[in-house]
Amino acid sequence: MKRTVLACAVGAAVLIGPAAATAGAAGQYGSLPAQGAPKAAYPVGEVVSDAALHVRQKPTVYSGVVKVLRPHQRILLNCQKRGGWVDGNPVWYRIQGSDGWVSARFVHNLQPVRSC
Known part of the structure; x- marks a missing residue:
């Protein structure tokens, strides 16, 4: 039972990790463009x-x-x-x-x- 819970927690961290980093950056400057979306023309x-x-x-x-x-x-x-x-x-x-x-x-x- 403990192994299953640990495996699920590690698997969730691997899946959520990059999304959490993106969400943190988005919170600082508003929403970030989606993958493939055009960037703003000027900074x-x-x-x-x-x-x-x-x-x-x-x-x-x-x-x-x-x-x-x-x-x-x-x-x-x-x-x-x-x-x-x-x-x-x-x-x-x-x-x-x-x-x-x-x-x-x-x-x-x-x-x-x-x-x-």
Whole structure:
């Protein structure tokens, strides 16, 4: 009897193990796409600044402002590249749907972002 219960418990752990790991990752960022489902076209980022964030024409703080984003606003990130340093961070994200750049210092990428 004990062997049967142990065998069932081990078998269940083997079957449930990968699903539990996927469920844990899904709980952190919402639902994950099903196997074979298309991925989102662009990674999502969230503004982590306490104040409005300027979207710049070029990846530098000396470039003109083209748009302003609200704190905690979610945006689509087209790609990333090195630009002017902001608080020790040289990475900038190109915003999808806008011809502009934001410093990665103030945007948390929720998914990996490809290089430009």
